[in-house]
Amino acid sequence: MTGKTHIMGGIASCSAIAYYYGFDPVLMTASGAIGALIPDICHTKSKIGRTLPLLSKVVSTVFGHRTFTHSLLFMLIMFLITAAYIPNKSISAGLMIGMASHLVLDAWTVNGIKLLFPSAIRFRLPLYMRTGSFSEQLVLAGLTIVSCYYFYELFHGRIS
Template identity: 55%
Template structure:
Protein backbone atom coordinates (compact mmCIF):
# COMPACT_ATOMS: atom_id res chain seq x y z
CA UNK A 1 0.00 0.00 0.00
CA UNK A 2 1.09 3.57 -0.55
CA UNK A 3 1.96 6.06 2.17
CA UNK A 4 -1.27 8.02 1.78
CA UNK A 5 -3.32 4.85 2.31
CA UNK A 6 -1.30 4.01 5.42
CA UNK A 7 -1.71 7.54 6.78
CA UNK A 8 -5.46 7.45 6.19
CA UNK A 9 -5.65 3.98 7.74
CA UNK A 10 -3.86 5.33 10.82
CA UNK A 11 -6.13 8.36 10.99
CA UNK A 12 -9.26 6.20 10.65
CA UNK A 13 -7.98 3.79 13.31
CA UNK A 14 -7.19 6.62 15.70
CA UNK A 15 -10.60 8.21 15.17
CA UNK A 16 -12.41 4.89 15.60
CA UNK A 17 -10.49 4.34 18.83
CA UNK A 18 -11.47 7.84 19.99
CA UNK A 19 -15.10 6.93 19.36
CA UNK A 20 -14.90 3.92 21.67
CA UNK A 21 -12.59 5.31 24.38
CA UNK A 22 -12.11 8.40 26.51
CA UNK A 23 -8.77 9.24 24.87
CA UNK A 24 -8.09 12.62 23.28
CA UNK A 25 -9.24 12.48 19.62
CA UNK A 26 -6.68 15.06 18.47
CA UNK A 27 -3.77 13.08 19.90
CA UNK A 28 -5.21 9.78 18.66
CA UNK A 29 -5.59 11.15 15.14
CA UNK A 30 -2.06 12.57 14.93
CA UNK A 31 -0.49 9.54 16.60
CA UNK A 32 -2.52 7.19 14.38
CA UNK A 33 -1.20 8.92 11.26
CA UNK A 34 2.37 8.54 12.54
CA UNK A 35 1.77 4.93 13.56
CA UNK A 36 0.42 4.23 10.10
CA UNK A 37 3.87 5.02 8.70
CA UNK A 38 6.21 3.45 11.27
CA UNK A 39 6.26 -0.16 9.99
CA UNK A 40 7.64 1.00 6.63
CA UNK A 41 10.87 2.19 8.29
CA UNK A 42 12.27 -0.95 6.63
CA UNK A 43 11.86 0.63 3.17
CA UNK A 44 14.07 3.58 2.21
CA UNK A 45 11.60 4.73 -0.45
CA UNK A 46 8.69 5.03 1.99
CA UNK A 47 7.55 8.33 3.51
CA UNK A 48 9.14 7.52 6.86
CA UNK A 49 12.14 5.86 5.25
CA UNK A 50 12.94 9.08 3.39
CA UNK A 51 12.90 10.94 6.73
CA UNK A 52 15.47 8.55 8.24
CA UNK A 53 17.28 7.06 5.24
CA UNK A 54 20.23 5.62 7.14
CA UNK A 55 18.00 3.88 9.68
CA UNK A 56 15.75 2.58 6.88
CA UNK A 57 18.74 1.18 5.00
CA UNK A 58 20.14 -0.52 8.10
CA UNK A 59 16.79 -2.10 8.99
CA UNK A 60 16.26 -3.23 5.39
CA UNK A 61 19.71 -4.83 5.20
CA UNK A 62 19.19 -6.61 8.54
CA UNK A 63 15.59 -7.75 8.06
CA UNK A 64 14.23 -6.97 4.59
CA UNK A 65 10.86 -5.42 3.78
CA UNK A 66 7.61 -6.46 5.49
CA UNK A 67 9.32 -8.80 7.93
CA UNK A 68 10.38 -7.69 11.41
CA UNK A 69 8.74 -4.25 11.24
CA UNK A 70 5.44 -5.84 10.21
CA UNK A 71 5.40 -8.39 13.03
CA UNK A 72 3.81 -8.86 16.41
CA UNK A 73 7.31 -8.78 17.91
CA UNK A 74 7.87 -5.26 16.53
CA UNK A 75 4.49 -4.13 17.91
CA UNK A 76 5.47 -5.39 21.38
CA UNK A 77 8.88 -3.69 21.23
CA UNK A 78 7.46 -0.36 20.02
CA UNK A 79 4.73 -0.49 22.67
CA UNK A 80 7.36 -1.05 25.36
CA UNK A 81 9.50 1.83 24.10
CA UNK A 82 6.53 4.19 23.87
CA UNK A 83 5.40 3.23 27.38
CA UNK A 84 8.90 3.96 28.70
CA UNK A 85 9.45 7.28 26.93
CA UNK A 86 5.95 8.63 26.15
CA UNK A 87 3.65 7.82 29.05
CA UNK A 88 0.66 9.53 27.40
CA UNK A 89 -1.99 6.83 26.83
CA UNK A 90 -3.64 8.67 23.93
CA UNK A 91 -0.38 8.90 22.00
CA UNK A 92 0.59 5.30 22.71
CA UNK A 93 -2.85 3.99 21.75
CA UNK A 94 -2.91 6.08 18.57
CA UNK A 95 0.53 4.94 17.43
CA UNK A 96 -0.35 1.30 18.05
CA UNK A 97 -3.71 1.65 16.29
CA UNK A 98 -1.95 3.17 13.28
CA UNK A 99 0.67 0.42 13.26
CA UNK A 100 -1.99 -2.29 13.44
CA UNK A 101 -3.88 -0.68 10.55
CA UNK A 102 -0.64 -0.61 8.53
CA UNK A 103 0.00 -4.29 9.19
CA UNK A 104 -3.55 -5.25 8.23
CA UNK A 105 -3.38 -3.19 5.04
CA UNK A 106 -0.07 -4.76 4.00
CA UNK A 107 -1.46 -8.22 4.74
CA UNK A 108 -3.80 -7.40 1.85
CA UNK A 109 -0.92 -7.26 -0.63
CA UNK A 110 0.20 -10.13 -2.85
CA UNK A 111 3.45 -10.69 -0.92
CA UNK A 112 1.82 -10.45 2.51
CA UNK A 113 3.76 -9.92 5.74
CA UNK A 114 5.83 -11.92 8.21
CA UNK A 115 3.44 -11.39 11.13
CA UNK A 116 5.10 -14.03 13.31
CA UNK A 117 8.70 -13.00 12.55
CA UNK A 118 11.26 -14.58 13.07
CA UNK A 119 9.12 -17.48 11.83
CA UNK A 120 9.21 -17.10 8.05
CA UNK A 121 5.54 -17.73 7.35
CA UNK A 122 3.84 -15.17 5.11
CA UNK A 123 0.43 -14.02 6.25
CA UNK A 124 -2.01 -12.65 3.67
CA UNK A 125 -5.65 -11.72 3.74
CA UNK A 126 -7.91 -13.90 1.59
CA UNK A 127 -8.17 -11.03 -0.89
CA UNK A 128 -5.03 -9.25 -2.10
CA UNK A 129 -4.12 -6.39 -4.39
CA UNK A 130 -1.10 -4.62 -5.79
CA UNK A 131 0.26 -1.39 -4.34
CA UNK A 132 -1.10 1.60 -6.27
CA UNK A 133 -3.82 -0.41 -8.02
CA UNK A 134 -7.43 0.64 -8.57
CA UNK A 135 -8.38 -1.67 -5.70
CA UNK A 136 -6.03 0.21 -3.39
CA UNK A 137 -7.65 3.49 -4.48
CA UNK A 138 -11.04 2.00 -3.58
CA UNK A 139 -9.66 0.88 -0.19
CA UNK A 140 -8.36 4.43 0.35
CA UNK A 141 -11.81 5.84 -0.45
CA UNK A 142 -13.56 3.46 1.96
CA UNK A 143 -11.04 4.22 4.72
CA UNK A 144 -11.56 7.95 4.09
CA UNK A 145 -15.32 7.58 4.53
CA UNK A 146 -14.73 5.65 7.75
CA UNK A 147 -12.39 8.42 8.97
CA UNK A 148 -15.00 11.10 8.21
CA UNK A 149 -17.70 9.13 10.03
CA UNK A 150 -15.62 8.52 13.16
CA UNK A 151 -14.11 12.01 12.93
CA UNK A 152 -17.55 13.57 13.03
CA UNK A 153 -18.50 11.34 15.95
CA UNK A 154 -15.24 12.01 17.83
CA UNK A 155 -15.28 15.78 17.39
CA UNK A 156 -19.03 16.48 17.56
CA UNK A 157 -18.83 17.34 21.24
CA UNK A 158 -15.21 18.47 21.29
CA UNK A 159 -15.61 22.17 22.07
CA UNK A 160 -11.93 22.81 22.85
CA UNK A 161 -11.23 23.16 19.12
CA UNK A 162 -13.73 25.97 18.52
Protein backbone atom coordinates in the same frame (compact mmCIF):
# COMPACT_ATOMS: atom_id res chain seq x y z
CA MET B 1 -0.14 -0.23 0.27
CA THR B 2 1.01 3.27 -0.41
CA GLY B 3 1.90 5.80 2.28
CA LYS B 4 -1.33 7.75 1.91
CA THR B 5 -3.41 4.60 2.43
CA HIS B 6 -1.38 3.73 5.52
CA ILE B 7 -1.81 7.24 6.90
CA MET B 8 -5.55 7.14 6.32
CA GLY B 9 -5.70 3.65 7.85
CA GLY B 10 -4.05 4.97 10.99
CA ILE B 11 -6.37 7.98 11.11
CA ALA B 12 -9.52 5.92 10.50
CA SER B 13 -8.59 3.33 13.12
CA CYS B 14 -7.66 5.92 15.71
CA SER B 15 -10.69 8.13 15.14
CA ALA B 16 -12.96 5.13 15.68
CA ILE B 17 -11.08 4.01 18.81
CA ALA B 18 -11.05 7.58 20.17
CA TYR B 19 -14.79 7.82 19.64
CA TYR B 20 -15.62 4.58 21.43
CA TYR B 21 -13.04 4.71 24.21
CA GLY B 22 -12.75 8.42 25.01
CA PHE B 23 -9.15 9.08 24.00
CA ASP B 24 -8.13 12.57 22.88
CA PRO B 25 -9.08 12.39 19.19
CA VAL B 26 -6.54 14.95 17.95
CA LEU B 27 -3.56 13.44 19.75
CA MET B 28 -4.62 9.91 18.97
CA THR B 29 -5.24 10.40 15.24
CA ALA B 30 -2.05 12.43 14.76
CA SER B 31 -0.12 9.66 16.53
CA GLY B 32 -1.97 7.04 14.49
CA ALA B 33 -0.92 8.71 11.26
CA ILE B 34 2.71 8.67 12.38
CA GLY B 35 2.46 5.13 13.75
CA ALA B 36 1.00 3.95 10.46
CA LEU B 37 4.25 4.91 8.72
CA ILE B 38 6.70 3.39 11.22
CA PRO B 39 6.70 -0.23 9.97
CA ASP B 40 7.90 0.93 6.54
CA ILE B 41 11.22 2.11 8.01
CA CYS B 42 12.47 -1.08 6.33
CA HIS B 43 11.72 0.40 2.88
CA THR B 44 14.22 3.08 1.85
CA LYS B 45 11.79 4.68 -0.64
CA SER B 46 8.88 4.92 1.82
CA LYS B 47 7.81 8.23 3.40
CA ILE B 48 9.55 7.40 6.68
CA GLY B 49 12.49 5.80 4.86
CA ARG B 50 13.15 9.05 2.98
CA THR B 51 12.77 11.01 6.24
CA LEU B 52 15.25 8.81 8.14
CA PRO B 53 17.44 7.46 5.32
CA LEU B 54 20.36 6.16 7.40
CA LEU B 55 18.14 4.23 9.82
CA SER B 56 16.04 2.95 6.94
CA LYS B 57 19.10 1.70 5.07
CA VAL B 58 20.36 -0.16 8.15
CA VAL B 59 16.98 -1.77 8.90
CA SER B 60 16.47 -2.66 5.23
CA THR B 61 19.94 -4.20 4.95
CA VAL B 62 19.64 -6.22 8.17
CA PHE B 63 16.04 -7.42 7.84
CA GLY B 64 14.69 -6.72 4.35
CA HIS B 65 11.20 -5.45 3.55
CA ARG B 66 8.04 -6.59 5.37
CA THR B 67 9.82 -8.88 7.80
CA PHE B 68 10.82 -7.76 11.31
CA THR B 69 9.09 -4.35 11.20
CA HIS B 70 5.88 -6.04 10.04
CA SER B 71 5.80 -8.63 12.81
CA LEU B 72 4.23 -9.26 16.19
CA LEU B 73 7.75 -9.21 17.66
CA PHE B 74 8.25 -5.64 16.42
CA MET B 75 4.81 -4.68 17.77
CA LEU B 76 5.74 -6.09 21.19
CA ILE B 77 9.03 -4.19 21.26
CA MET B 78 7.32 -0.97 20.19
CA PHE B 79 4.62 -1.49 22.84
CA LEU B 80 7.29 -1.84 25.53
CA ILE B 81 9.06 1.30 24.28
CA THR B 82 5.88 3.40 24.09
CA ALA B 83 4.69 2.17 27.51
CA ALA B 84 8.02 3.08 29.07
CA TYR B 85 8.68 6.43 27.40
CA ILE B 86 5.36 7.95 26.32
CA PRO B 87 3.18 8.74 29.34
CA ASN B 88 0.26 10.12 27.31
CA LYS B 89 -2.14 7.22 26.65
CA SER B 90 -3.72 8.88 23.60
CA ILE B 91 -0.31 9.21 21.94
CA SER B 92 1.03 5.78 22.87
CA ALA B 93 -2.22 4.02 21.94
CA GLY B 94 -2.39 6.02 18.70
CA LEU B 95 1.11 4.96 17.70
CA MET B 96 0.33 1.29 18.40
CA ILE B 97 -3.03 1.38 16.60
CA GLY B 98 -1.43 3.09 13.61
CA MET B 99 1.28 0.41 13.43
CA ALA B 100 -1.32 -2.34 13.77
CA SER B 101 -3.39 -0.82 10.96
CA HIS B 102 -0.26 -0.82 8.80
CA LEU B 103 0.24 -4.54 9.35
CA VAL B 104 -3.40 -5.32 8.54
CA LEU B 105 -3.27 -3.24 5.35
CA ASP B 106 -0.01 -4.85 4.17
CA ALA B 107 -1.40 -8.31 4.95
CA TRP B 108 -4.10 -7.37 2.45
CA THR B 109 -1.52 -7.16 -0.38
CA VAL B 110 -0.26 -9.85 -2.75
CA ASN B 111 3.06 -10.27 -0.94
CA GLY B 112 1.64 -10.20 2.59
CA ILE B 113 3.86 -9.86 5.67
CA LYS B 114 6.04 -12.04 7.90
CA LEU B 115 3.81 -11.60 10.93
CA LEU B 116 5.58 -14.33 12.90
CA PHE B 117 9.13 -13.18 12.13
CA PRO B 118 11.73 -14.71 12.42
CA SER B 119 9.63 -17.48 10.87
CA ALA B 120 9.69 -17.32 7.06
CA ILE B 121 5.92 -17.90 6.87
CA ARG B 122 4.12 -15.11 5.02
CA PHE B 123 0.70 -14.05 6.25
CA ARG B 124 -1.77 -12.77 3.68
CA LEU B 125 -5.50 -12.16 3.96
CA PRO B 126 -7.68 -14.31 1.66
CA LEU B 127 -8.86 -11.35 -0.40
CA TYR B 128 -5.84 -9.34 -1.45
CA MET B 129 -4.84 -6.58 -3.85
CA ARG B 130 -1.83 -5.04 -5.51
CA THR B 131 -0.24 -1.91 -4.09
CA GLY B 132 -1.33 1.16 -6.05
CA SER B 133 -4.22 -0.66 -7.74
CA PHE B 134 -7.78 0.55 -8.22
CA SER B 135 -8.75 -1.74 -5.32
CA GLU B 136 -6.37 0.15 -3.08
CA GLN B 137 -7.95 3.43 -4.19
CA LEU B 138 -11.33 2.04 -3.11
CA VAL B 139 -9.86 1.09 0.28
CA LEU B 140 -8.40 4.59 0.61
CA ALA B 141 -11.80 6.12 -0.21
CA GLY B 142 -13.48 3.88 2.36
CA LEU B 143 -10.96 4.77 5.04
CA THR B 144 -11.47 8.46 4.27
CA ILE B 145 -15.24 8.09 4.66
CA VAL B 146 -14.80 6.25 7.97
CA SER B 147 -12.45 9.01 9.20
CA CYS B 148 -14.86 11.76 8.21
CA TYR B 149 -17.75 9.98 9.90
CA TYR B 150 -15.94 9.56 13.21
CA PHE B 151 -14.49 13.06 13.16
CA TYR B 152 -17.97 14.43 12.58
CA GLU B 153 -19.28 12.34 15.48
CA LEU B 154 -16.37 13.31 17.74
CA PHE B 155 -16.63 17.03 17.13
CA HIS B 156 -20.30 17.59 16.29
CA GLY B 157 -21.31 17.93 19.93
CA ARG B 158 -18.35 20.22 20.68
CA ILE B 159 -19.03 22.62 17.82
CA SER B 160 -22.78 23.22 18.28
